[in-house]
Amino acid sequence: MTFAETDLYEPVCRFLEEEGYRVQAEVKDCDIAAEKDGELIIVELKKSFQLKLVYQALDRQSLTEQVFVAIPRPQKGQREKSWKNMLKLLKRLEIGLLTVALDSPLKTVDVVLTPSDSLAWKNRKKRERLQVELENRQVSANTGGMNRRKIVTAYREKALHLCCILENREAITYGELREMGLEEKYMSILRSNVYHWFERVEKGVYRLSEEGRKALEERDYEKVVAYYRKSNEKEE
Known part of the structure; x- marks a missing residue:
């Protein structure tokens, strides 16, 4: 290796x-x-x-x-x-x-x-x-099973990060995202809304859709969601 x-x-x-x-x-x-x-x-x-x-x-x-x-x-x-x-x-x-x-x-x-x-x-x-x-080697064992999962691309991960930010907010603006230090890519994800996880309230203002809330509960995304929820708690 x-x-x-x-x-x-x-x-x-x-x-x-x-x-x-x-x-x-x-x-x-x-x-x-x-x-x-x-x-x-x-x-x-x-x-x-x-x-x-x-x-x-x-x-x-x-x-x-x-x-x-x-x-x-x-x-x-x-x-x-x-x-x-x-x-x-x-x-x-x-x-x-x-x-x-x-x-x-x-x-x-x-x-x-x-x-x-x-x-x-x-x-x-x-x-x-x-x-x-x-x-013959000393190893540790847990329980579980190996299953095929949806690939979490960098784009999808950023979209899930946005979902975690929005789940406890009524809406968010581009300006607020910039204040959080998030890159322009996050604004682009809101605008394109590929997964239908967001809803446009007005120009530059978005909220979480029902599809977005469902995504937060998907098993395939649970580790990503848990990480960003914890990260958001530390920043608040």
Whole structure:
């Protein structure tokens, strides 16, 4: 694991532990190996998507069908052709995908793809050797389950931040957002209202919509919402 990849390791490790997995790094050349109830998951980490990462994941499929790659979340969202092509390739190869919000103080992890039941041949002896080493290490265990989640892009995170700001206010103005030190992007999010989470009261004044209140209760966003609610409490 390189120095750059260690930025990804801690958030992914924490995420898996919260899901109830026993986690270790650098087990038999795997960046991360995790086990729960007999299920073995392997995660390979890279600061960008590249063929070397794909080759590593394909090699790990000889150990388990539950192989994931983890990369930083996309800066330009999910509409870029390169992102769609990457997803198409990973789906075809039955490789899972995790994204890590390295550009956010939350460092959240999203499950974008989960591997389907793989037909890849598995080397039983190699798997047994890996599991023996994993089981012989001292690890901690919780409870939970690994589920696919909506990817929280940087844009969506800022929109959720706005929802948290607005949930206890009747409305907010651009001027008030600037006084909070928020960048111009937040004003743009209110104007474009992509997710229909806001309502325009008058020019430059917005309030939270019913859709926005529902978004605050969505399980996929609970960590982001909890973070910004706590952050808002400290500022008040």
